Amino acid sequence: MGRLKWIRRTSVILLVMFLVGVCLGRDIIVAVSQDGQKEWQFSKGIELQGSGPYHALFLDEEVYAGAAENLRDLRIMNQKGQFVPYYIDSGYGEAKEQTQIYSSSLVHTAMKDGNTLLDYKITRVADNVDIQGNLLSVELPEGAFLKHIKVYGSYDGNQWELVEQSELYRTDQLVKNSIDLGSEYKYEYYRLSVLNNVEKLTFPSLQLTHNTQELEWLVHTKRGKPSFEVKQKDGFTQIIVNNENRLQITELQLFTESNNYTRSYELYDEQGVRIDTVGEQEIYQLDFKDAQISNRMITATDPIRSSFITIEINNRDDLPLDIAGFGIAYIVDKLVFEDKGEGPYKLLYGNTPATKPQYDIVNFKSHIEQEDVGLGKLSIQVKAQVPATTKEDPAWWLQQKLWFNGMIVVVSLVLIVLLIKKMNPSK
Template sequence: MRASNLIVLLLIFMCSITLSRAQWHDYQYIRPLTDVTGQWHAIKLPKDIYGKVTNDLEDIRIIGINEKDTFEIPFLIDRPKTEKKEVAFDIINKTSNAAGFYYTFSLKGDTVINHLSLRFQLTNFDWKVKLEGGNGLDEWYTILDDYRILSIKNNVTDYRFTELRFPEARFRYFRLFIPGKREPELESAVLAKNEALKKAYDLYDEIILNTVIDKDKKQTLLTLDLANPGRISYLKFDVEDDIDYYRPFIVKYLEDSIHTEKGWKYRYRSVYQGTLSSLGERKFFFPAQTTQKLQVSVTNFDNQPLTITSIEAGGEVKKLLARFNGPGEYYLVYGNRKARKGSYDIENFRSNIPSDITKLSLGEEKKIMKAVAQPPSPLFENPIWLWAVMLVIIALLVLFSMRMLKSK
């Protein structure tokens, strides 16, 4: 081996040590993971972490340390799903009388349903329908009565509520009654059993709600201020009015703010549009956004503004599913705006992850200290080390030179 090659190898070794030490120094926060006893574990992300990570959670990593190495642990974010099992059926009767119109659905096989979705060619209606079930066509049992469905379409709004939700029912036949003299023109129907895997939500309690009525724009402007940044994907409105209503609304989140001589100027970005209605639950779900301030604008048209006493805000609980690598110390690190999403093999094998895995505890958060920028210092501040390295290099050069002379 030539002396020049040996010197190059020494330099490469020294650089590799420096890089390995700085590998996680680009992250701002670290938390220890305790009670790692098996291969698979779950980690619930706390609410206070979301203001310190990117909105898409790409800068979260799990690192492990043992006697030999520092390594990265593969993980993925758990995604609960809602299963919708549609049921095959035939419409065997379409009849009418002076009271209204009947549609009879015959199910193929013995099954349970809890959902009926309807679509009509008519665009403006307001009906109170009745749904019945039976195992024959001569005796019917009431499932829903005076259940309101409606559709409103004009220049300012387009709203439909045509889904029937009810407790699980098992019948061979289902009959829908729609009152009225005008044919509903049923275009399609979907009978299904919805098996929703309940998602858990973190609620943000310390919310300041400010309400402003803009009479000129005929709007109610609601501003939600959170005590700390949160990851919001759910709002629930508490409306005091006991009347029928439907009001379009827009949800915006604070994207940026600028301080000027006249005070703060806020820039919002829209994240959701919906309709606040007296029908059904006033819960709304939308893509999660990390923010500390939300704005909701409700259009009142020519109606009196609604009395909205409170708004509940929450975000879906996020859980990491991680595969660990034996004994060692493990840490959760995060807070690196330049980081990209980790790419792991287990993302392609979700079905192989055990369903019953234990949860890990997160330790106290600590900030990763950054080295203060200083002028470059010599590689060896102690001159004795410098002379020692020089003597070693000179001895190696003499040794290789003598070997080359002897070989000639």
């Protein structure tokens, strides 16, 4: 009986040691798991302005540089450490565009001091409906030319008011046949004064266009000058624009010191995928005796967030352009949230594994836009403190992996032996 009692006590002691070891091992595993989780690396305080319930703030370059690519890791935190719901306003809403085109008839032509005066009467689309227009489109003569134009407007064809000054031209590759009036006018008559028209060029017809566009909200745009690199390869100039902050670039503008050139180009992202642009893919600068026409602006169809952008210019057999500088325009996102009196608030970002949150506030976006939304601003960036690397105290021998595993094996073997002996007491 004494031997059996000793066996039982020994079994209990070994079992307790085994359970303690398992618990210690579990603590080690949990600690490793917690150390592997990533926190938000950056934060910025939010300074509220205004007393309304809703507030907005524009992101800055530091946020774009530190946040995940699609801004999925943005969080607004209140003083209680709770996340505050928000939605992101990324620019234009759906645009509603309407166009009305008016024809005209040429009613009078005259020469005065070397200038040609051309008077057009706009044809109404309906009686008792005012004429409204903001763009003139002119039928151009054949051949290359450039003419300075003064545009006048009149309600009766007698009293004229100067509306705009512009140019019309045709070259081997370029054509400008429209004049933006800048504002909407209700004139029934328009006069084009073609200055210094010694060639007596004719402009047979004219159209008046009324373009209207209603936008739900306006985009917020900033401009900057990024770093770039220029390479020459097989008749092509490659301009590699650095966008490491992944800004939402909409426009790229070249500054050149070259004169009289036209070049076609292609735009590519960091993966080598072609990027669509607005209009003809050409940049040019043409110097005439008394005028210069140029277009060095590249406008993307959609905002570009690629970490670098390559502009590939086809020089054909001409010398490469002398690139003097570079500029960009980019869209800045706006965050909108509700202030429930739980400030101060701060913006957290820089957590790659974080997923994009889904908040109910986005469903009330149209209502919030009717409110008086205060525009706050972000303070300086604060980087999360990383604990200094220190020499850890030596772990207890049982917490070390080798000894812990060995202990489990020994306890398991002893328990097996004791159980066998208990099952066979005669031996």
